[in-house]
Amino acid sequence: MNNEILFKPNGLILATSNNTITSSEYKLYDTLLQRCQITKDSNWRKAEITRDEIQGLIKDKSKNNLNDLKKVLENFMNVKIRFKLGTKHVGATLLAEYVYDENTDVFSCSMSENVFTALMTYNEIGYSPIDLKMVRQARGFYTQKIYGLLRLWSRHNETINKTYTVEVIKDICDIFDGTAYDMYGNFKKKVLVPALKEINEKLNMKVEYKEIKKIRRVQEIEFIFTDYEPRKYDFEKDKLIEPKEVIGLDEVAITKDDIDSIDYMYLLDFKLNESIHTQFIKDFYNFKEHSISVQTASEKTLSALGGKTINKRNYKYFKTTLENLIPSIDINL
Structure with a gap:
């Protein structure tokens, strides 16, 4: 079973930094993000990784002794990144701190607070799943x-x-x-x-x-x-x-009993009238990855055009508004 899927917040994918890291270091950092995401330690915001695991990712054998690995993590602590967390513009470092335990040969790495928040709220602010095992095949x-x-x-x-x-x-x-x-x-x-x-x-x-x-x-x-x-x-x-909607979507009626990937009540919460559910899911099948943007687009549409729900009359305006709000578009940090 592949349990190394990182649900990477779109803000972190679009993050800009003040310094570059190597390909191997980038793979290590994504691994730390995934460990932190599944550990869910709100106190220390930690990701644990053994020395052997880091050495397996840092391919340059001349630079992967214990002191070298410490330097890599210390470099993470000095790399500054900028990203968006919902509507907030965040400045942080890749890593807040680390602790190496000689007895267990394990590094405990703590994420910056806002990086941790992004990892824990990925489903609300938008994310893209990354298969870390597959991506490690890439050299660049x-x-x-x-x-x-x-x-x-x-x-x-x-x-x-x-x-x-x-x-x-x-x-x-x-x-x-x-x-x-x-x-x-x-x-x-x-x-x-x-x-x-x-x-x-x-x-x-x-x-x-x-x-x-x-x-x-x-x-x-x-x-x-x-x-x-x-x-x-x-x-x-x-x-x-x-999701069923990828096949014959235009002929499928979305109901309360539909498949798990389409939550009927979730759509109603966005004030989306049942008359446009099918078209909405066709246009934005992964809408749950952008729930904040969907909510904002709905509010903006109803504020501009009036009415109580998003329906066939105002859907075009709503769709255009949402396309301009999805977090992956707005990268001006």
């Missing part, structure tokens, strides 16, 4: 970063088009102004193309891209991708929980 740091960006928007077995500006991708990949990869030619050759090649080969996703030029310069990248990786998991059976 930028592979992991761009894969996360695509997982924000993916739907299981569906082809999606998503456009990001080049500057946004650079920010998320921790490529700083004036550095070698800041030049688009180098960025394309050393970051974008190798990352997409590795995603296609190792991460259960097929992705292509198109360059979008404005004023004779490439300013945006359109990704066209199909994600074959599940977004919902049954951990007891280690298989995908398939």
Whole structure:
């Protein structure tokens, strides 16, 4: 059974930092996030990991003795990140502190308070599930970063088009102004193309891209991708929980007795009239990952247009509002 799924808050996927870490260190950090998420220790916000486990992730054998591993964690304590937690703009460090126990050979790593809050409230603020075992096959740091960006928007077995500006991708990949990869030619050759090649080969996703030029310069990248990786998991059976709405959705009526992935009362809480439930779930099948945004979009629509519920008359306005509110869009930290 694969129990190494990190329900990574979208804010952390979109986080920007003041310093870069290596590909191996990024895998270690995601592992710590997942351990913290399943441990749920609100007192110490801790994630425990053995020295052997860290050494298994840090591939450079010349830099994985005990003192080197301490330096890696101390570097995490010095890397500052900025991300969004709902409507709040947060500044934090990757790690707050660590304790190494000589008797057990175990590191106890404590997360920053707001990082821990994001991990515990992922279902409210929006998240994207990451299969850590699979992603560890990837060698590249930028592979992991761009894969996360695509997982924000993916739907299981569906082809999606998503456009990001080049500057946004650079920010998320921790490529700083004036550095070698800041030049688009180098960025394309050393970051974008190798990352997409590795995603296609190792991460259960097929992705292509198109360059979008404005004023004779490439300013945006359109990704066209199909994600074959599940977004919902049954951990007891280690298989995908398939939502019924992906097949023949237009002909399916959503009722109180419908499948678990569609909560009838949950939709009513958002003031969504039953007449648009089917269309809403078709447009936003993973709406529970963006519940705060759905609530806000509903409130904004009713405030602007009046009425008591979201219905066929105001649905277009509501849909556009929600698309502009989903956390993965707003990255201006």
